[in-house]
Amino acid sequence: MSDTASRPIGVFDSGIGGLTVVAEIIRQLPHEEIVYFGDTARLPYGPKSPETVTQFAIEDTEFLLSRGVKMVVVACNTASSVAIDTLSSKYDLPVVGVIRPGALAAVSSTLDGRIGVIGTEGTIASHAYRREIAKLDRDAEVLEQSCPLFVPLAEEGWNDREVTLVIAHEYLTPLRDAGVDVVVLGCTHYPILKGTVGKVFGPGVRLIDSAEETAREVAERLASHGLAREPGGTLEHRFYVSDVPHRFKEQAERFLGGALPFVEVVSIDEIGGAI
């Protein structure tokens, strides 16, 4: 195993949503070590300008590089849609975003070419998935729906409540009635609500979990670059945030699906920004 292959995978997001991607990487690649950075002091990225988000993405990447990572996973829809090209050309290591893997899986799964995409208002208004899907299949029809209450419902931990199902019906019935056969969960928070979303669409509609697809892409890129870590040795995942919001630990552990072994707060100044 090369020295580089033994290094950790770096993952960043504007907050805790990216931990669903981490959970999937750990599940699919149990021999890999993770360094996570959640830019909780500067979230949300969604409403900010592409220039600002790109600058933040560079600073987040620099922080991960300072921790010796071999790959950077942009586990944030907003940063993936505006900053992937900049990061890929600026840094000499593989950079994986969350949008392309989800778009690829949607195009290869749909039978009728009618694809639903759900996400935050920012993601939906950016049409990032629609654009990426169009690059892969010009004939695919993409129906987009924002679900603004899903993030706060996931953060509240109300994934199994009746009220969440009522809200999901409200948002998703138009997509279901439009006859999509594939739906992309286009937000890193949404895997938490996958069960509820599945109840609305029923078994005939395939849900694309972008966390799962991103982890699959990470595995492929590691393999193709000869960067997969060999089994053995002690793994120590590390989690950094730029601020500790209320109920951070409880929420983070729900998103990660397990205990947080190590969390350190780094100041925004340290990662290069100034607020």
Next chain:
Amino acid sequence: MSDTASRPIGVFDSGIGGLTVVAEIIRQLPHEEIVYFGDTARLPYGPKSPETVTQFAIEDTEFLLSRGVKMVVVACNTASSVAIDTLSSKYDLPVVGVIRPGALAAVSSTLDGRIGVIGTEGTIASHAYRREIAKLDRDAEVLEQSCPLFVPLAEEGWNDREVTLVIAHEYLTPLRDAGVDVVVLGCTHYPILKGTVGKVFGPGVRLIDSAEETAREVAERLASHGLAREPGGTLEHRFYVSDVPHRFKEQAERFLGGALPFVEVVSIDEIGGAI
């Protein structure tokens, strides 16, 4: 009328919630002119450190001063709880926050001394209302409850939906069962949901609308300082934001209860910060 009295009242918030305070000022003081600043590029203030929020509050105030205001209303719970003293001592004009007026009204309204306070997780965790109420009445019992989904529900415009009532019951039943006779709506978004909250508590519980109480305090302070504007002349309210989020106009008009006559985007650099 002094030259100063003819000047506008400045109001700032981290976003659009403060528009419920503006709506109340316009209702109670129809001869006053408003300059509003919503720091939408840097919201939310809730999770940020007191030092950062104080710095933002100073910058927001400086921006309003540059527009010639005679008074500053801090229509933001977080900034009110950490920055009122700094602003009051730094600037030679009246500064009014949203917490003290709500606390005063609660203490003077309660018969049993059992006061409920509802707000965002940030406001509730800060115990800002509890502290302010304790200063006014050491014996009052304060029961606090955070309602994290209320802000997104108000922003979504779902104030009259059945699902909102179900969620309100979930959050508020413990307070109702504890026998509070007064409840402070401790978030500038909550006046939008007042009807729903009232349904849960029933007619025996008085709801304190901190927007209403703040507007009342504004009226008193203007009168005591000889700063009330005389009727007559043309009024032109002005609204500034540091970023235009998705659906801004629709949401802002719901919060304001009317059409937005003038909105201008000012860059964060212009108001003194750097993100």
